[in-house]
Amino acid sequence: FFLLYFCYAYITGAKDCILLKGPCGERKPDDTVNVTYNLNSNISVVFQKNLNHWDKSKPGKFVVSISSFSATPSFKPLLTIPDTNTSSLNLYAEQVFIPKLAR
Numbered sequence: 001f002f003l004l005y006f007c008y009a010y011i012t013g014a015k016d017c018i019l020l021k022g023p024c025g026e027r028k029p030d031d032t033v034n035v036t037y038n039l040n041s042n043i044s045v046v047f048q049k050n051l052n053h054w055d056k057s058k059p060g061k062f063v064v065s066i067s068s069f070s071a072t073p074s075f076k077p078l079l080t081i082p083d084t085n086t087s088s089l090n091l092y093a094e095q096v097f098i099p100k101l102a103r
Helices: none
Strands: 002-008 041-048 061-068 076-082 091-098
Touching: 061 091, 076 091
Parallel strands: none
Antiparallel strands: 002 061, 041 091, 061 076
């Protein structure tokens, strides 16, 4: 297995809203390990749209990325979902393939 840092741009909770710049809203990753995944495997990613801020002129997107855990992570996007005019609290559920990352 390979230790991966899992980054998601939109998280419920006030301090995590409006994180528009990547990776991870320009926050440094913490030193705790949240989860490990096997390489070359599929995982389920489920997240919730906290509040519908959709704007037709600037629709936005949700991006799920990973990186090996290091002092200088290099994130690889695994999934991009365009934001649409879905309601607040909409759930998204997708399958994501965990590739082998260069060390």
